Amino acid sequence: MDTRAVAREFAGRIIGHRNALSGKADDALRVQFALHQAGSALDDQQDAVRKAAGNALGHWEGANSEQFERRSDRLARQVRMTASVSAQAEKVVAGASSALVTGHAAAQRLVDEYVTKAVAVLDAGVASGSQAALMKAVAAAADLEPRYTRESVRNVRQVKAELDEAQRQLKALEKEIEADGIAGPRAARRGGGVTKPSGAKAREIVSAARGEIGTRESPPGSNRNPYGPTTFWCSSFATAMWRKAGVDIPVLPFTGDVYRWGQRHGKAYGNGNLKDNVRPGDVLLFGTGPQSPATSKHIGIVEKVDGDTVTLIEGNSGDQVRRNTHQLSGTKFYGGVHP
Numbered sequence: 001m002d003t004r005a006v007a008r009e010f011a012g013r014i015i016g017h018r019n020a021l022s023g024k025a026d027d028a029l030r031v032q033f034a035l036h037q038a039g040s041a042l043d044d045q046q047d048a049v050r051k052a053a054g055n056a057l058g059h060w061e062g063a064n065s066e067q068f069e070r071r072s073d074r075l076a077r078q079v080r081m082t083a084s085v086s087a088q089a090e091k092v093v094a095g096a097s098s099a100l101v102t103g104h105a106a107a108q109r110l111v112d113e114y115v116t117k118a119v120a121v122l123d124a125g126v127a128s129g130s131q132a133a134l135m136k137a138v139a140a141a142a143d144l145e146p147r148y149t150r151e152s153v154r155n156v157r158q159v160k161a162e163l164d165e166a167q168r169q170l171k172a173l174e175k176e177i178e179a180d181g182i183a184g185p186r187a188a189r190r191g192g193g194v195t196k197p198s199g200a201k202a203r204e205i206v207s208a209a210r211g212e213i214g215t216r217e218s219p220p221g222s223n224r225n226p227y228g229p230t231t232f233w234c235s236s237f238a239t240a241m242w243r244k245a246g247v248d249i250p251v252l253p254f255t256g257d258v259y260r261w262g263q264r265h266g267k268a269y270g271n272g273n274l275k276d277n278v279r280p281g282d283v284l285l286f287g288t289g290p291q292s293p294a295t296s297k298h299i300g301i302v303e304k305v306d307g308d309t310v311t312l313i314e315g316n317s318g319d320q321v322r323r324n325t326h327q328l329s330g331t332k333f334y335g336g337v338h339p
Helices: 004-010 012-060 063-129 131-178 199-210 234-244 256-265
Strands: 268-270 281-288 296-306 309-314 321-326 333-337
Touching: 004 063, 004 131, 004 256, 012 063, 012 131, 012 296, 012 309, 063 131, 131 234, 199 234, 199 309, 256 268, 256 296, 256 333, 296 321
Parallel strands: none
Antiparallel strands: 268 333, 281 296, 281 333, 296 309, 309 321
8 A cells, every 4th residue: 555645645635735836936936037127128228218318419409409308308217117116016026926935835844744644644554454443544644634724725825815915016016007108008998809900000010020020139149139128029029019000019028918918908819710810910829828938938920821821020039030931730829819
């Protein structure tokens, strides 16, 4: 009899709590790192705005220079505000990460403590050589489980309360970012079905994307790019091109957020029948779903569709913007979004 396996079977709910907290802790740490990168990039941008404005004004006199200076100052204030909100959000997420890590450690302790005690009880029953004693030991091990599960449930509830508070704080910060002039307000459109883009808008997007082909990150391998934060930038490029064509969407560095934006605005579609939905100007999402960078891996702007193949213009493809052709496959793409 594998007493440890039996004990872990009894501990199934506690182990489930531990595993759930572990996955959420990993996600929170990724978000915290992304916010840190975004804040640093915005600080760099603020310095660049100030320096560029100073250089321009040094060689430019007249009434127009005053207007330029006012606009430059406004932009610098907006960037500073966004960087400040990003730093605040990083602190909120850091607190949530800490709560999740602490909760995961507590869940692991409960698993270890229960399994150790249950194994000892079961081993004693096996050693007795008596069927009755073994059955009694199994019952005793099972009776231990509810107490540990109750404690595990209390632990999960405490972590959830801290996460709910973090979510409330982040929602308040999100309103500040939407009003800062950098991220842009979130559209209020809702409705059933998938909203198709206009032909003119699609042409503008494709034209803007084509104009960027060959643009490289600088220096190579650094992820520094002209479209968004210094991080993986395929999604920043795609959303920046949409914005250039007048689409009311923030620059979103994570591909999964583009799909979620599409879901909120009735513009997303799955991979069930890509050929009937995809059209130039759309984005297609590589991977299996929008949950995390491990499942939502890349994004490209649709330039053209030809039967079972699609040509995309992709940022961060070999450290540059370039054109690639792919099979229009539900195993490669988990969905798409109309602009």
